[in-house]
Amino acid sequence: MKTTPYHHGALKEALIAAAEAILRRDGLNALTLRAAAREAGVSHAAPSHHFGDLTGLLTELAASGFQRFGDQLRTARAAADSKRWDGARAYMAFAQENPALFQLMFRSDRLDGSNPIFREARVKALSVLADVHQAPVMQPSLEQLGAMLSGWSLIHGYTLLLLDGRLTPVLGIAPEGTTPENLLEAVLSAADKRRIAPPDGA
Amino acid sequence: MKTTPYHHGALKEALIAAAEAILRRDGLNALTLRAAAREAGVSHAAPSHHFGDLTGLLTELAASGFQRFGDQLRTARAAADSKRWDGARAYMAFAQENPALFQLMFRSDRLDGSNPIFREARVKALSVLADVHQAPVMQPSLEQLGAMLSGWSLIHGYTLLLLDGRLTPVLGIAPEGTTPENLLEAVLSAADKRRIAPPDGA
DNA sequence: GCCTATATCTTTACGCTGTAAAGATACATT
DNA sequence: AATGTATCTTTACAGCGTAAAGATATAGGC
Structure with a gap:
């Protein structure tokens, strides 16, 4: 039962998709690194490895x-x-x-x-x-x-x-x-x- | 020697001027309530009384x-x-x-x-x-x-x-x-x- | 002139943010 | 199989918006 595998596989694309969903739903002010990480279901520091x-x-x-x-x-x-x-x-x-x-x-x-x-x-x-x-x-x-x-x-x-x-x-x-x-x-x-x-x- | 009187007198105008100076100098991202308060020389919570x-x-x-x-x-x-x-x-x-x-x-x-x-x-x-x-x-x-x-x-x-x-x-x-x-x-x-x-x- | 009400400003506090650093885990290559 | 590397998590810290409570000056009634 590996609900959340450690390695996502395509996290970068998933984060971009999550970011766009947030942008569309809640606006630019709500689009934060941590919100994108939450939306993608990863830890809050994960995005920094892909986007700096x-x-x-x-x-x-x-x-x-x-x-x-x-x-x-x-x-x-x-x-x-x-x-x-x-x-x-x-x-x-x-x-x-x-x-x-x-x-x-x-x-x-x-x-x-x-x-x-x-x-x-x-x-x-x-x-x-x-x-x-x-x-x-x-x-x-x-x-x-x-x-x-x-x-x-x-x-x-x-x-x-x-x-x-x-x-x-x-x-x-x-x-x-x-x-x-x-x-x-x-x-x-x-x-x-x-x-x-x-x-x-x- | 009252260097900083408790009541500013025209703080609202001073805060707007400070905000504009920050906006011009450092851009919109740097324009925060606390930065405007610093620029105007008041405590960080003072602006909320004038602008919400x-x-x-x-x-x-x-x-x-x-x-x-x-x-x-x-x-x-x-x-x-x-x-x-x-x-x-x-x-x-x-x-x-x-x-x-x-x-x-x-x-x-x-x-x-x-x-x-x-x-x-x-x-x-x-x-x-x-x-x-x-x-x-x-x-x-x-x-x-x-x-x-x-x-x-x-x-x-x-x-x-x-x-x-x-x-x-x-x-x-x-x-x-x-x-x-x-x-x-x-x-x-x-x-x-x-x-x-x-x-x-x- | 004094006393109180109100407006103005400060202090304190809390959760959220970006970001850095260190630890854990999976993968890849040899 | 072992080791190095990429990927992700955990921990930590300072800055932010904002609310609440405390301090101080002004204003108005007497």
Whole structure:
């Protein structure tokens, strides 16, 4: 009767899964090393052997988030037979399905920006956004960078305002039954007229 | 020789100032009730009498941030003799001058959203953004809301990406000497073509 | 002027946290 | 089979939020 074998076998993955469950259920404030250890059924000091400190755990969790985020963005891009790429919708959808995780992924003060796994997952995910409209250029002009960033800034800002509850009053005064997706569509169409025009102006 | 009088006199304000100093100097992780008390030179339990708990302190600090934020946005609007209102620049400028505070102001999981002082300061500040292009309407259309939110989402997203360091690599490949302001200007001009067109499209 | 009520601040205490160090156990390699 | 290494537990300590009780200054009634 070995209810709890001494060696877990895949404790690192189990701890990351436990951490995500806590993050989703109780929020970032409740996500502690000891809570993750309890959730995984190991002693409170076990996580340190796999992640070093709390920042290490959060960073690996964020890395796994960026991996899935990138996958979903790529899937959305592949399925884009509509005239407008709806990566924006995929961006918001991931954030809505994983609100606390998404916010953690962009909180550099709680993450270890030097972690190579995290860095790779992040650039891989975010590069999906960058190479939508143009191949990577060595010496892009300010205009090109501005066009590239305006889309990202727009969807990122909308998403974070939504997660932070800042759009709740707006949705309240919007026409009956307006969803965040509807509102995003309106935001995009308001900002999207320029996409039709050639890159260097009307 | 009463070096430390028992009654401080204006401890609440002193604690908020101390909290802001810590936030600026050491970041949000280091901003604790006890650290604020140390910085203000009082016992570690003194803050609880003025703020209740840590959330209370953070909320009042965020409220004071929103007050100054609103002031600066109003000032920028008043000085807008240029053709394009440069509230976006003021938005980013405040965030750059108070990066940790700005991020705290939009972290609803650390704040008490029911605090009336906080609520009032926030709506007062953010309403400056709303009534730029139109008077408040009772039953706005989705298109009107989309146009209103697209500007806010854009500048908010750009600002947070900048604060989070996500634009650093972009600035690295940008033309020599490009500043965040330059890049913001490019982002705005890329997204601003629509302002000229009538609200319901080309 | 004095006396009491109240507000403000300190002291003490407790459980939780991160983290380090040392001990125990399973695995892996020879 | 023996030994080294990786993995996990136990123990320990300081810092944290927070509650409760004690100390001190202010304020108001007389």
